[in-house]
Amino acid sequence: MALITRAAKEPSAPARTRRRLPSIPVVSGPAGTLYRGREGMWSWVGHRITGVLIFVFLLVHVLDTSLVRVSPEAYDAVIATYKNPVVGLGEAGLVAAVLFHAFNGVRIMLVDFWRQGARYQRQMFWGVVGLSGLLFVPFLVRHLAVVFGSH
């Protein structure tokens, strides 16, 4: 509908529209879609899984933090059970999930609102992976030093 209106207003619009399209291999069946099995689909899968993971953590996190309202002893007792390597590794995984979800969320907004967003969604996906890793690796080194170090 929008395309027809534009074509009627400016005759050169269809040609320009065609040039902007990403190249899609000519195949029969779902393999030729923009997303299936490629970065677009896996970013979507990753966004869902990390989102659910963070949401479940958030419910538990609000519950355990609420213990500050019970007593300092109750809160510190529960937090003490978290101070071990198993939970420490879980915290690192949670930070990785938050970083990916945050930066991929920015990518989704760019796909939605930036004119060239759909064209560069693959490159932006690798940007998301790279930026998440760039922040996560130094965090992981420091966090594991805190978790496994003497204190």
Add this chain to the structure above:
Amino acid sequence: MTATLPGPVGATSGAGAVPTSPALDSPRSPYVRNKPTRSNYEMYAWLFMRLSGVLLVVLVLGHLLVNLVMGDGINQIDFAFVAGKWASPFWQVWDLAMLWLAMLHGTNGVRTIINDYAERTATRLWLKLGLYTAFTVTVVLGTLVIFTFDPCPVGASADLLPEFCGTTSAATPLG
């Protein structure tokens, strides 16, 4: 009628709108909804996910920076640390905004996932009832805790409290 392919439209709707697919129905083919909707609820939900997402990137990454990276990292977390933060209205507002935005953002995300994968109407209904119950309990509890929190509870052992409470166990709360 050619079927449109199921794709990750929810997460990356912009790219899906590129008009390349010959499988699209003709614009003149009749489009019948099972149930007519009279509001733009889903559009506002979509918009909210983006607006809250921008704010949450700042709020959550700031939260992780202050609690997990700065100072002694994860080991610094105890009652005195939380009390020290919530004695300040700045962190009360920060955490309250984070609680509400994250719970609304997460609940709407899980609502989308339930709508996508639970095929039976009754299943969707029950799952969403549980989801909205968890939302209400968590948001009410968290809000009450932030607003009624006392950093220097009477009778608590002084070595568990932040320093500004003083050394007497019967210290009076600030403000």
